[in-house]
Amino acid sequence: MNAIKVGLLGIGTVGGGTFEVLRRNQEEIKGRAGRGIEIAMVADLNSERAKSIVGDGVPVVSDARQVIANPEIDIVVELIGGYGIAKTLVLEAIAAGKHVVTANKALLAVHGTEIFAAAREKGVVVAFEAAVAGGIPIIKALREGLAANRIEWAAGIINGTTNFILSEMRSKGLDFGTVLKEAQRLGYAEADPTFDIEGVDAAHKATLMSALAFGIPVQFDKAHVEGITQLQATDIKYAEQLGYRIKLLGITRRREKGIELRVHPTLIPTTRLIANVEGAMNAVVVQGDAVGTTLYYGKGAGAEPTASAVIADLVDITRLATADPDHRVPHLAFQPDAISSTPILPMAEVHTSFYLRLRVADRAGVLSKVTTLLAENDISIDAMLQREAAEGESQTDLVILTHETTEGRMNTALVQMQALDTVLAPIVRIRKEELA
Numbered sequence: 001m002n003a004i005k006v007g008l009l010g011i012g013t014v015g016g017g018t019f020e021v022l023r024r025n026q027e028e029i030k031g032r033a034g035r036g037i038e039i040a041m042v043a044d045l046n047s048e049r050a051k052s053i054v055g056d057g058v059p060v061v062s063d064a065r066q067v068i069a070n071p072e073i074d075i076v077v078e079l080i081g082g083y084g085i086a087k088t089l090v091l092e093a094i095a096a097g098k099h100v101v102t103a104n105k106a107l108l109a110v111h112g113t114e115i116f117a118a119a120r121e122k123g124v125v126v127a128f129e130a131a132v133a134g135g136i137p138i139i140k141a142l143r144e145g146l147a148a149n150r151i152e153w154a155a156g157i158i159n160g161t162t163n164f165i166l167s168e169m170r171s172k173g174l175d176f177g178t179v180l181k182e183a184q185r186l187g188y189a190e191a192d193p194t195f196d197i198e199g200v201d202a203a204h205k206a207t208l209m210s211a212l213a214f215g216i217p218v219q220f221d222k223a224h225v226e227g228i229t230q231l232q233a234t235d236i237k238y239a240e241q242l243g244y245r246i247k248l249l250g251i252t253r254r255r256e257k258g259i260e261l262r263v264h265p266t267l268i269p270t271t272r273l274i275a276n277v278e279g280a281m282n283a284v285v286v287q288g289d290a291v292g293t294t295l296y297y298g299k300g301a302g303a304e305p306t307a308s309a310v311i312a313d314l315v316d317i318t319r320l321a322t323a324d325p326d327h328r329v330p331h332l333a334f335q336p337d338a339i340s341s342t343p344i345l346p347m348a349e350v351h352t353s354f355y356l357r358l359r360v361a362d363r364a365g366v367l368s369k370v371t372t373l374l375a376e377n378d379i380s381i382d383a384m385l386q387r388e389a390a391e392g393e394s395q396t397d398l399v400i401l402t403h404e405t406t407e408g409r410m411n412t413a414l415v416q417m418q419a420l421d422t423v424l425a426p427i428v429r430i431r432k433e434e435l436a
């Protein structure tokens with residue numbers, strides 16, 4: 001059988017990796033797919049650089065629409081990024097009856113409902129394994145491998161840039177800016193790195209995991225998004241003393257009244273495997289009722305790890321291209337008529353435990369006032385650390401770990417504690433998860 005023909009839109013980091021791995025492993029990939037997979041046309045605004053990557057054998061154009069218009073192309077791979085032109089091109093490729101593979105989590109987390117509906121209408125596939133945790137087959141796991149389970153929660157380190165920053169700051173004592181520049185140099189960061197450090201990229205990925213795990217539409221606008229820019233070295237040290245490590249986690253969890261969807265710095269017990277995931281590595285823990293806890297670990301960014309996921313999707317589509325569209329694996333794991341309207345919960349209704357750090361006057365009675373306010377709000381204390389004030393110092397740090405409560409109760413308690421005249425600086429609050 002003839003090779004299936006692929007058109008590549010954008011040949012930067014991931015596109016370059018995809019071209020190289022497809023070339024290097026073509027025989028094995030063909031053996032798995034049943035047909036060869038051939039990059040038959042490439043579009044990139046920087047067509048000179050694109051030509052230097054693909055050589056003479058593959059036509060290169062600067063206008064992506066020429067690829068979409070080419071009747072020989074069966075699958076369009078979108079590796080441009082962003083919500084702008086990428087959205088138009090993906091919708092045009094679908095309208096032209098092409099299958100689409102994309103690594104673009106931003107696009108799918110925000111416009112997924114429209115894109116998947118258009119694809120269903122046309123009977124084509126939009127595959128996106130590379131969009132969550134790069135090379136780790138987490139989409140495959142959630143959609144197929146765990147299909148027997150009622151999934152309880154999924155939580156992961158799903159942004160390599162921020163994990164790299166936190167690891168390097170902790171282990172080498174380097175400052176934030178220096179490490180961010182290094183992450184950009186290594187090709188981990190998004191074109192706009194505020195997406196990484198403010199938690200937006202992780203929230204795009206958590207949004208996709210939430211839809212796959214619970215059969216709900218993608219709802220990025222309902223996600224709680226917090227990054228690592230406010231995190232202080234002091235809190236990383238105190239957490240360590242208490243037996244915890246701080247990671248930026250994307251979390252989605254089923255509760256009685258709805259679904260939690262949130263990204264924020266999180267204390268995790270140092271004894272958990274995921275607390276020891278360092279550098280740009282990613283890891284996702286998924287809890288299913290039948291399987292129990294499962295862990296997926298690997299490279300979440302970079303040219304070839306991400307290419308690994310893009311090509312797995314190409315193989316899937318090649319195998320399935322002839323199957324009746326109604327009998328393909330559904331985009332979001334559940335069949336369209338089984339998509340649930342269970343709401344995403346407002347943050348005030350989210351349950352977590354907390355790490356609190358209060359800068360307090362070193363005076364008798366401070367501690368009892370703080371613990372009284374927590375008790376009045378029905379928040380119980382799990383552990384406490386009070387640094388002795390140094391010689392001649394009139395203030396000290398009070399660190400408290402609480403048991404699980406709601407965000408709403410904690411917000412009320414925080415306002416009350418902050419109003420005490422013995423609390424001398426804004427209270428630091430970091431959420432804590434046991435992940436077991």
Ligand SMILES: NC(=O)c1ccc[n+]([C@@H]2O[C@H](COP(=O)([O-])OP(=O)(O)OC[C@H]3O[C@@H](n4cnc5c(N)ncnc54)[C@H](O)[C@@H]3O)[C@@H](O)[C@H]2O)c1
Binds near residue numbers: 063078081104106134
């Ligand atoms: N880099 C990673 O590790 C990684 C991992 C997972 C997912 N992703 C996602 O993959 C996508 C691509 O990321 P990247 O790191 O390869 O980006 P990149 O900036 O390295 O590559 C993008 C390429 O697209 C080209 N381009 C831009 N606008 C174009 C247009 N209108 N027409 C044709 N070409 C155009 C650029 O010239 C560039 O070569 C993004 O959605 C990103 O979020 C990246």
Ligand SMILES: N[C@@H](CCO)C(=O)O
Binds near residue numbers: 131160
């Ligand atoms: N900027 C992303 C790339 C992979 O999606 C990260 O750092 O994880």
Ligand code: NA
Binds near residue numbers: 130139
């Ligand atoms: Na993946």
